[in-house]
Amino acid sequence: MPKRSIGKKKKLGVSVEKDKFSEWYTQTIIKADLVDYSPVSGCLIFKPMGYAIWEIIKDETDKRFKKLGIKNVYFPLFIPESLLKKEAAHLKGFSPEVAWVTEVGKTKLTEKLAIRPTSETIMYSSYAKWIRSWRDLPLRLNQWNNVVRWEFRHPIPFLRTREFLWNEGHTVFASKEEALKEEKEIFGIYNEILRDYMAVSGFISKKTETEKFAGAEFTKAIECLLPNGRVVQGPDFHHDGQIFSKAFGIKFLNKNGKEEYAWQNTWAITTRMIGIMLAIHGDNKGLIIPPRVAPIQVVIVPIFFEKSKGKVLKKAKELEKKFNKFRVFLDSREEYTPGYKFNDWEMKGVPIRIELGPKDIEKNQVIVVRRDNGKKEIVKIKNLDKKTKEVLDDIHNVLLRRSKEMLKKGTMQVKSMNELIKGIKNKKMIISEWCGNKECEDWIKAKTGGVKIIGINESAKAKGKCVYCGKKAKYVVYIAKSY
């Protein structure tokens, strides 16, 4: 008999169902060994599995940036207070959350230094030095780094942390038209990463004046709906117009020898996206990690009695090596039963489990089990390569389809505040119409206890009345609780 599980004494698996989303989410993510809490409240430790997901996302995104001719750089972590103050709206937006270095060793600094909450100000003071003529444009730089925003609300792994990792692209163009063209390129990349790697279906919204980035002319974002009806902002794109170029003096001589202020964009994807992805795909058994970002795509669980151990482990190692074009892990731990391992890897969300016992070896077969639907299938080893590829692709497609359906089912069109409030109670994201008036935006928030206009659906045309004031509507908007 296989050894009895020593894990039985441990609390195995996830103890709450996904319906209780908040509890399910934090419990699963910690139990699945992706992250851990750190001694600094609100700052997360990315454990190997959590960080490996980020590495895959980063590499795929970075490759695409580079194809567009965008270059990576690294600017300092610190921003002198005087620089951060240069653009008023930007300062106002970020200063409540800034962590300040005021002393080094035993010496008080004469000017305190902000830990970058974002790098506009430190980068643009250099851009102003570097850019002289139209020949220096476009300047398209990016960095992958850590930033700190000292949230005072309750931290949530990935979704709300005080330090997070991201890319920040900061680009400069000679004309507004050129700058605006970049939006499509960048959202093209981010969309590809969400759709083709993370199997997440989001939607693009344009932020209201209230919600836009501090210092931007406009902000658009790919928004994602979580199972609890909350909307989270994914990757975003800010067109800054000439706001920063005027504050920082980023000027260039155009082809006619005249001096002009430059046009700027900035855009980002953050580690928050990992949380969104996990929240969308998991189930009562734990996480489901989409195959293309899964650090382990296939786990091999050998099943043996004492006398067949050598033979089974040998074959399992053979398979691990043979199929190394996939990310394969052989779980050869001897202190756990196969059953324990099945649960463990299901909770951790590995897309495919391969079971291999002595009888399978005799028949040149394995059992392939899918994480997304639990289906088991006997597969001849000679077909395993092809089958694995197919199943990984199929799991990806199933997850993406589910994500689309979840978004559709989680959305509700309403025409009145009553319906809106009811919809929110039922954990729906609301689509409605709005007059564009800030007062109505504020009232919606006030009447619902914090539900807000997530953003404008630019591809839809308003035909009716503002859900709050009843006057002619200007915009179709998304309304929801957010993080």
Added chain:
Amino acid sequence: MPKRSIGKKKKLGVSVEKDKFSEWYTQTIIKADLVDYSPVSGCLIFKPMGYAIWEIIKDETDKRFKKLGIKNVYFPLFIPESLLKKEAAHLKGFSPEVAWVTEVGKTKLTEKLAIRPTSETIMYSSYAKWIRSWRDLPLRLNQWNNVVRWEFRHPIPFLRTREFLWNEGHTVFASKEEALKEEKEIFGIYNEILRDYMAVSGFISKKTETEKFAGAEFTKAIECLLPNGRVVQGPDFHHDGQIFSKAFGIKFLNKNGKEEYAWQNTWAITTRMIGIMLAIHGDNKGLIIPPRVAPIQVVIVPIFFEKSKGKVLKKAKELEKKFNKFRVFLDSREEYTPGYKFNDWEMKGVPIRIELGPKDIEKNQVIVVRRDNGKKEIVKIKNLDKKTKEVLDDIHNVLLRRSKEMLKKGTMQVKSMNELIKGIKNKKMIISEWCGNKECEDWIKAKTGGVKIIGINESAKAKGKCVYCGKKAKYVVYIAKSY
């Protein structure tokens, strides 16, 4: 006629010879567009070319770490003061250089937070939670991140900066023997990166008790000799014994069910290494970037008169595309003459320049110019692929050989303090013998105005007398000025 250079008005190239090393070094690195100064003194901006070198070093190193089974993680930037205080020697070593966050927004923190100067303390408090039994060992984690050490001495690009980028590996083993075995693996990787990529010849030394890492049992490092006779510490490896495991309570149940403290190592390569590499290889014309880490390996400079412009540019683009397995850049700027471009790319250190004019096209040839020795060669286009590979390899080998010779020539064996002082004056690194007594170590420093024992050559046996006291020597040591 090709257009006249508008660059002639600009101060072109490097204005000092390499003999005046300090001036040459900073001037060249800034002019070559690798880095720039930032508004925060001592913090460097990595511009695209500078950062791209780091990306190549990082990727190659990381690949090798992963092959050893080392996993990447990410721990928070902040370390609470109480944690930093847990290991006394460690605290003493780092606290004078720590940048402290004392407030966030307008709120004073109750406990101040250090910006990590290194992550032992924040990582090991988690290790103590994660490690339970021998089954959890070895634990081999690494992170690529930024760290801050607030140097008060004059900053030097790459070589001495207040923020720098690095890897920090932190590994835990069940026995001292296992931990010590890792040294060879890690230095194997670092050596490969220095030798096979950066074309740098270094030597391993074991630090004295005075110079070892704060908290380590012993420190070894790959040291490099610069043209000015100063030695810089490159990648290092620290064996921590049980010092941190005792301070942080990192214990495990061994196979006999007994509790033991674990054994630890830590190791790093930093962006400082880029500075070392550039310092070693450059010449009076500027930088020479070793081919395997050069972001641009081949620059194509088209040469044309107005009427041949279309034809030459077309062919140049063809070549750029055709040879894209190398990192090729076509310099098609029209505002500069070919001569200007030659100087520019020579200063920037691109290993190969390809010149292409209308007559070359007729003859299906190009001119290949090497940065290391300036030699020109006519090469048929059909042979260009093979030739490029050969020349890149050869340049690498030449640079590595030069680096070895420079190390050899820059080293001097001495037996007396008089010789030692003379050697240092002549910008030599000294090899001598030492009794192992800290007093003698201090006196050498005092008598020479700061020259120190860089470390011990463990592979050589002392046969003579201590260079300072004349008593029987225990160690062969390297003595030099350092950064």
